[in-house]
Amino acid sequence: MSDVLSTAFFARSVHAVAPDLIGATLLVDGVGGPLVEVEAYDPTDPASHAFRGRTARNGAMFGPPGHAYVYRSYGVHWCLNLVCEEEGTAAAVLLRALEPVHGIERMRARRGLDEPRLLASGPGRLCQALGVTGADDGAPLDRPPFVLLARTNVPEIRVAPRIGITRAADLPWRYVLAGSRYVSRAVPRA
DNA sequence: CAGTGGATGCTCT
DNA sequence: GAGCATCCACTGT
Secondary structure, X not given: OOOEOOHHHHOOOHHHHHHHHOOOEEEEOOEEEEEEEEEEEOOOOOOOOOOOXXXXXXXXXXXXXXXXXXXXXXXXXXXXXXXXXXOOOOEEEEEEEEOOOEXXXXXXXXXXXXXXXXXXXXXXXXXXXHOOOHHHOOOXXXXXXXXXXXXXXXXOEEEEOOOXXXXXXXXXXXXXXXXXXXXXXXXXXX
């Protein structure tokens, strides 16, 4: 049986939490599966929404760890982050992809397509498949509708540069489950 | 397959 | 007014 991830799990460096999330299972109202791709955004990161200080949008990043930070991307999609480190420090992990395992029919209905590979492989797709919206911004991750279960074994993890950013685009802060077919983009060859 | 461009709305300069 | 932590449709090989 898997343990529910505690606040203590998130109250660590985002660079420790991010790789530890690969293989952990995320459920939102029972819909989800194991995470296969995440990215770290730390307090010194020019690419982070929190880099220039606290604003109306990024307030949840400055709140306590173990909560959600949800923002709208390109005016169209929602993106889900998990807040890490200590209250006031503003670090978070962006969830980029998971393997559809639980509630696949609900994911298909929300996404409007059948192909398992396209259900949750991308931060916007993941949120649409799991029904995550701005209403979830700031919500605690250890209470409904969220469930986060620790992985039961340590998977093989690949590291790569992050995706879709211009500043600090070379930092290797993207973590991917080795060999997963459900990542949003393949890891570049070493 | 690779590359391009539009949609769409909000945040911050 | 610029710039997005994106996705999809459409083009051309």
